[in-house]
Amino acid sequence: MAHRFLDFFSSIKLTIVCLMAAIILVFAGTLAQVHYGIHEVQARYFQSLFVWWPADSTGIQLPVFPGGHLLGGVLLANLIAAHFRRFRWTWRKLGIQLTHFGLIIMLAGGLFTDLFAIESFMRLSSGETKNYSEDSRRMELAIIDQSGSELDTVTAIPESMLKSGGAINHESLPFKLLIRHFYPNTELRMLDGKTNLSPAATQGVGSRVAALPLPLATAPNSRDVPAAVVEIVPRQGDRSLGTWLVSELLGAPQTFDAAGKTWKLTMRPARYYKPYSLTLEKFSHDRYVGTEIAKNFSSKVKLNDLDRSENRNVLIYMNHPLRYRGDTFYQAGFEKNDEATVLQVVHNPTFVAPYLACVIVGAGLLIQFAFQFSGFLRRRESASSSL
Amino acid sequence: MIQKTTLFALGALLAVLLFPSCNNKQGIQVYRVSKEAAPPENTGMPAMDGNSSMPSMTGAAAPGGESAIISTPPAGWEPQPPSSMRLASFLVKGDNGAVADISLIALGGGAGGVLENVNRWYSQLGQPAITQENLAQTAKHVPSMFGDVMLVDIEGKPAEGAAEKDGRIIGGIVPGEGRTMFFKMRGNTVLAEAQKQNFIKWIGSVRPEEPAGGGVPGMPTASAGMTGAAVPAPEETGASPKIKWEAPDSWKPVPATQMRYATFAITGQNGETADLSISVFPGEAGGDLQNVNRWRDQIGLEPVADIKTLAVPLTGKTGEILTLDMLGSKGRMLVGWTRKNGNTWFFKMTGPDQLTAGEKERFVKFLQSVEYPQ
Numbered sequence: 065m066a067h068r069f070l071d072f073f074s075s076i077k078l079t080i081v082c083l084m085a086a087i088i089l090v091f092a093g094t095l096a097q098v099h100y101g102i103h104e105v106q107a108r109y110f111q112s113l114f115v116w117w118p119a120d121s122t123g124i125q126l127p128v129f130p131g132g133h134l135l136g137g138v139l140l141a142n143l144i145a146a147h148f149r150r151f152r153w154t155w156r157k158l159g160i161q162l163t164h165f166g167l168i169i170m171l172a173g174g175l176f177t178d179l180f181a182i183e184s185f186m187r188l189s190s191g192e193t194k195n196y197s198e199d200s201r202r203m204e205l206a207i208i209d210q211s212g213s214e215l216d217t218v219t220a221i222p223e224s225m226l227k228s229g230g231a232i233n234h235e236s237l238p239f240k241l242l243i244r245h246f247y248p249n250t251e252l253r254m255l256d257g258k259t260n261l262s263p264a265a266t267q268g269v270g271s272r273v274a275a276l277p278l279p280l281a282t283a284p285n286s287r288d289v290p291a292a293v294v295e296i297v298p299r300q301g302d303r304s305l306g307t308w309l310v311s312e313l314l315g316a317p318q319t320f321d322a323a324g325k326t327w328k329l330t331m332r333p334a335r336y337y338k339p340y341s342l343t344l345e346k347f348s349h350d351r352y353v354g355t356e357i358a359k360n361f362s363s364k365v366k367l368n369d370l371d372r373s374e375n376r377n378v379l380i381y382m383n384h385p386l387r388y389r390g391d392t393f394y395q396a397g398f399e400k401n402d403e404a405t406v407l408q409v410v411h412n413p414t415f416v417a418p419y420l421a422c423v424i425v426g427a428g429l430l431i432q433f434a435f436q437f438s439g440f441l442r443r444r445e446s447a448s449s450s451l
Numbered sequence: 452m453i454q455k456t457t458l459f460a461l462g463a464l465l466a467v468l469l470f471p472s473c474n475n476k477q478g479i480q481v482y483r484v485s486k487e488a489a490p491p492e493n494t495g496m497p498a499m500d501g502n503s504s505m506p507s508m509t510g511a512a513a514p515g516g517e518s519a520i521i522s523t524p525p526a527g528w529e530p531q532p533p534s535s536m537r538l539a540s541f542l543v544k545g546d547n548g549a550v551a552d553i554s555l556i557a558l559g560g561g562a563g564g565v566l567e568n569v570n571r572w573y574s575q576l577g578q579p580a581i582t583q584e585n586l587a588q589t590a591k592h593v594p595s596m597f598g599d600v601m602l603v604d605i606e607g608k609p610a611e612g613a614a615e616k617d618g619r620i621i622g623g624i625v626p627g628e629g630r631t632m633f634f635k636m637r638g639n640t641v642l643a644e645a646q647k648q649n650f651i652k653w654i655g656s657v658r659p660e661e662p663a664g665g666g667v668p669g670m671p672t673a674s675a676g677m678t679g680a681a682v683p684a685p686e687e688t689g690a691s692p693k694i695k696w697e698a699p700d701s702w703k704p705v706p707a708t709q710m711r712y713a714t715f716a717i718t719g720q721n722g723e724t725a726d727l728s729i730s731v732f733p734g735e736a737g738g739d740l741q742n743v744n745r746w747r748d749q750i751g752l753e754p755v756a757d758i759k760t761l762a763v764p765l766t767g768k769t770g771e772i773l774t775l776d777m778l779g780s781k782g783r784m785l786v787g788w789t790r791k792n793g794n795t796w797f798f799k800m801t802g803p804d805q806l807t808a809g810e811k812e813r814f815v816k817f818l819q820s821v822e823y824p825q
Contacts, residue, residue: 215483222478236481253563254556254571254633273558289560313559313630337484354732354794 074145082139085130089115092129101282103201111178133175140171159432166425173417181412184336185396188344188365189404195341197391197409198333203290205310206335207237208317208328222334226292238323242295244307249278249288252313265293268318268329270309289313292331298322336411340369340389345377347405349398361395363405380407520555523656525649528553539657543638543646549616551638551646555657562631565624569603572620572635576607593623593651594705594716594724596658597632600625602651602722606640619643623654651722655703694796697820699813702727717802717810725802725810731794739788742797743775746786750779750801767819772798774818776811783807785814791823 072078093109100108109115110132116125130138147164184197202223209217219236226232232241253261253274261274275291291311297304305320310331317330343366350360362381367374367388378386386393390411397406520538524530531540539555562568569590570580581589586603593600600623608614621643623634634657636643636650698704702715715727743761744754755761762773765787772789785800785807798821800807800814 210486212483212486214486216486217481217483220480220482225479232479234479234481236479251560251563252558254558254568276563311559315557315559315630337482354730 070145070149073141074149075142076146078142079139079146082135082142086132086135086139089129089132089135097282099282101280101286102284103287104280104282133178136171136175140168140175143168143171156435159428159430159435162428162431163425164428166421166423166428169417169424170421173414173421176414176417177412180414181410182336184334184409184411186342186393186407186409187399187404188342188363188407190344190347192404193341193343193368195339196335196337197407198335200333201287202334203312203331204334205241205292205294206317206328206330206332207241208330209325210328211325220335223290226290226294238300238325239296239298239305242297243292244295245275245293247275247277247291249280250291250311250313251276251278251289252291252311264291265307265309267306267320268308269314270307273309275309275311290331294329296320296322336409338389338391339371340367340374342367342393342407344405347398347402349402361398361405363395363407365393365407520657522555522653522658525646525653528649528653543642545639545642545645549639549642551619551636551642553636553646553650553653554633556633556635557630558633559630561626562633565601565626568624568631568633569601569622572603572605572622573607576605576609576618576620578605578607591722592724593654593718593722594703595623595625595654596705598625600632600634600654602634602654604647615640621647621650648720651718655716655718695822696817698817702813717800717806719803719806719809723803723806725800725806727798727800727814730797730799732797739773742788743786746775746784746799747777747779749781750777750784751781752777752779765815765818767821769821769823772818772821774815778804785811787814787818789823796821796823 089109092115093105096109097105108131112131113134114127114131115129117128118125143164147161147168151161153161182199184199186194186197188194204223205221205226207219207221209219217236219234221232221234221241226243226246228243228246230243230246232243252264253276255261255263255272255274261276264270264273264275270293275293278288281288289312291309291313293307293309295304295307300323305322308318308320308329310318310329312331312333314331317328319326319328321327345364345366348360348362348364349358350362351357352359360381362379364377364379365386367376367378367386369375369389380386380393380395382395385395390413392410392412392415394408394410395405396408398404399406522539524541528541528543531537531542537554538557539553541553543551543553545551566581566583566586569586573580586601589603591602593602602621602623605620605622606614607618609617612618616639617637619638619640621636625632625634634650634654636646698715702717705714705716712731713729717725717727719725739762740755740758743758747754758775762775765772765774767789770789770791772787774785774787777784777786782802783804787798789796798814798818800810802810
């Protein structure tokens with residue numbers, strides 16, 4: 065049984081089938097971007113075990129094709145199985161072994177990056193200090209208890225838990241949140257005077273604006289702006305505090321009173337807090353003489369880490385990121401007339417994998433070439449001496 | 452042995468594949484963080500006296516992700532407490548109990564578009580909706596720190612209220628990056644008319660609160676003013692040479708665009724606007740004749756064969772500047788240009804005839820005040 069299992073996984077036929085399926089998947093995924101946009105397609109086609117159909121249905125869905133994770137995983141298994149199955153240690157096979165080992169590291173690194181890497185952004189105005197970065201796509205509903213004298217207690221509910229008709233009943237909150245509506249993408253309209261639109265909520269800003277659902281954003285440079293209407297129901301007593309509209313479009317948090325405390329309610333990009341902080345000392349936007357064409361962007365930041373007694377200036381610019389505590393900060397953009405910088409923050413525990421894989425594969429190919437070349441020279445020498 | 456190792460490796464891989472949610476991206480998180488610095492609160496204080504040029508801080512963090520804004524309210528405008536939607540709010544009172552309410556609201560996204568919101572205002576005063584073409588013909592354009600504000604002036608009878616009390620809306624909309632801003636004055640018809648120019652000036656004065664560590668490059672603060680003082684040109688970190696000038700108070704700096712070193716917006720008494728651009732190019736920048744004919748074409752003039760008789764030399768602080776005053780079917784253009792240290796500097800004011808001609812004296816003084824790096 066184990067033999068048949070290994071025969072199947074180490075088969076070259078399996079490799080070819082997986083590679084062909086991968087070609088079809090990439091082709092179908094590329095076409096699907098027209099309807100779903102690049103990020104949705106990545107999630108549905110490539111970051112999944114199966115491609116499910118129908119895609120938009122909330123009813124029964126069937127797996128119609130292997131997804132990127134499954135194909136990549138089977139290819140990786142195929143490579144590992146073939147590698148160990150046919151493993152015969154000789155010096156002449158060293159190049160081949162190293163090349164295969166490098167490919168295994170590359171595939172495994174890709175899988176782990178997909179599963180564990182977090183990509184976010186840190187926006188800093190001149191002089192501003194932050195100890196968190198923000199997700200560029202995922203939102204969170206933050207409920208902030210401000211009653212502490214020095215610290216706020218934040219309950220952050222990820223956007224994925226906000227489903228229409230759902231409820232959030234968490235021990236950290238003295239009230240329940242009933243999700244009356246969730247709109248994956250929205251536009252807000254002002255309401256004052258005559259209008260056919262209805263207020264989105266009964267309390268706060270939502271009582272003066274309407275929330276209009278929009279189709280999901282598909283353009284590469286656009287993103288969805290979700291909104292939700294939540295009803296706040298205290299645990300003690302059953303008097304509802306009304307419905308509240310939450311959306312990133314509203315910007316400023318709204319406040320309400322419950323259980324003798326004042327709370328803040330806001331939908332904001334999901335935050336990733338760090339055990340250190342960065343302060344933007346200066347952002348520089350160099351231009352070519354006489355034009356507004358960009359030549360270089362750089363951010364001089366102060367890194368402050370009390371735990372490790374770090375307090376130093378760092379210059380972040382193109383191809384010179386800051387790497388600290390597993391995070392990598394790249395210069396990504398600027399805002400507010402060059403008064404604010406945008407740093408891309410990548411937390412990837414396996415970021416070394418592709419570098420290591422390239423070195424090992426390169427070394428393997430070089431060794432293999434050296435053996436082949438020396439054999440060729442020997443054969444040529446013996447052929448010429450036999451003439 | 453090898454088979455066991457292989458099976459173990461495959462089993463581990465399968466476990467990883469079937470457990471995709473083993474990352475830490477999901478689930479409710481509860482944590483404690485230091486209190487964030489609160490945005491500036493509205494002081495609720497009226498401007499010191501009617502003529503004070505001290506900027507008033509209005510509003511908390513704004514809807515649409517804007518930070519607080521600073522504006523210079525005209526005399527007699529009483530700041531009102533901010534609300535969850537209003538970035539700035541004022542009340543102005545006239546004779547016989549007349550009042551007008553002035554507000555600035557920012558909403559994230561497109562907020563339905565300019566035309567729809569203008570028609571919402573029309574509907575509030577019982578007026579029929581207008582078309583995009585009507586809007587293009589009737590709306591005026593007012594420059595602001597947030598971009599070109601499309602301004603409409605509507606009179607009518609509100610559905611609930613009296614025309615003489617609440618029958619006029621002067622509103623401006625400026626869609627921007629990720630948010631739409633609404634400037635609105637609504638109230639008594641006569642009072643709104645009397646306050647219209649103040650309202651337009653106020654729109655031009657509104658700007659985001661300066662971030663800590665310095666202002667917007669090239670944008671002097673309202674409290675610093677511009678009169679008399681040599682204001683440094685946009686502080687650039689690149690290799691562009693830096694120049695200094697003295698510009699009149701009435702010229703409002705707006706963010707420079709691609710290929711422009713700096714830009715000013717000039718607003719006339721009736722809301723008409725002129726644009727002054729400053730740009731610099733290396734070398735001869737195409738030659739004088741070609742440039743002059745390009746400018747002439749822009750205002751509807753025929754090209755000329757020679758500019759010797761047209762260009763008027765002017766003596767500035769650091770050398771000679773050639774100037775032109777051209778009137779065409781599409782407006783008037785005042786131009787000055789000079790060559791310094793291998794670069795050609797261009798100063799170009801374009802706008803309606805009357806406004807641009809009225810600014811000519813100030814334009815000349817401005818050109819004479821420019822100091823170039825040696």
